[in-house]
Amino acid sequence: MGAPKQKWTPEEEAALKAGVVKHGAGKWRTILKDPEFSRILHLRSNVDLKDKWRNMSVTASGWGSREKARIALKKSKRIAKNDDNPMTASAVTQNVDDEIVDGKPLAVSDEPLQIAGSKKSVSRLDNLILEAIVKLKEPAGSNKTAIATYIEDQYWPPPDFKRLLSGKLKFLTSSGKLIKVKRKYRIAPSTASSEGRNSEVFLPEGKLREPPKFESEKVKPLTKPQVDAELARMRNMTAQEAAAAAARAVVEAEIAIAEAEEASKEAEAAEADAEAAQAFAEAAMLTLKNRNATKLMLRA
DNA sequence: TTAGGGTTACAG
């Protein structure tokens, strides 16, 4: 890996990423002005931010110069008119609504924000569980198997999912997010105000309304070559496969995070895995979204 | 101001 002039520190990179999440890719000046990041980025210009973001995107998504060359060579795919699909992170901000994927509609929320948790890294498996309960709309609450079933055929959880679900349910109950009544679970009053008939609670499409706080803690580099490889392969899948893979990735990330939370207080390896899984899940969802976007465009 | 092409500095 190359070498620098004024090399970017991990803190700066983290600030940039957080800034992009908060203001969107492309709003470099805005990010720079944000007091949250200006302290760290005051040595950088908006152009620097842009360039750095480009560099990170390139190394994270593409492969290297080899893949780049190959991509350039095989511009002639089956059906013409299909330009090379730029899966740049700058396309993140404006997402086309993903309604229909080729075959079946897959109910996947792209960015399930946390609802009641106030901790920094509350597992999103929590939200998955809450979502299941809400969607099931059982007046008396839902039991464990119902929740498990919902999640299982909505996503594609790994084998040991049930075990973790049990643990999670217990934890959520004891922490007051869920109320357990006769083996059935309901949303705790303060957690979700919607009990009756709000069917679309968890889908903040488009813009994030609650910008995550910037944590300069242990921000992981978050990209492994392995992830890139998987991602690259995903682009050649069918829509169904990609959707399934993405959904599965999301759940796996939840599991990994849950494991990291439960199995330890600060297990470093588990935490790293969780971060990596989550990063992959996000990237996977992004790829899926872009796929759908281009598909819709071609269709129109 | 930004996106993108181009250039330079440095590590391997």
Place this chain on the structure above:
DNA sequence: CTGTAACCCTAA
């Protein structure tokens, strides 16, 4: 020498 990351130039 080659690849990469930081930096520069410029059209829109």
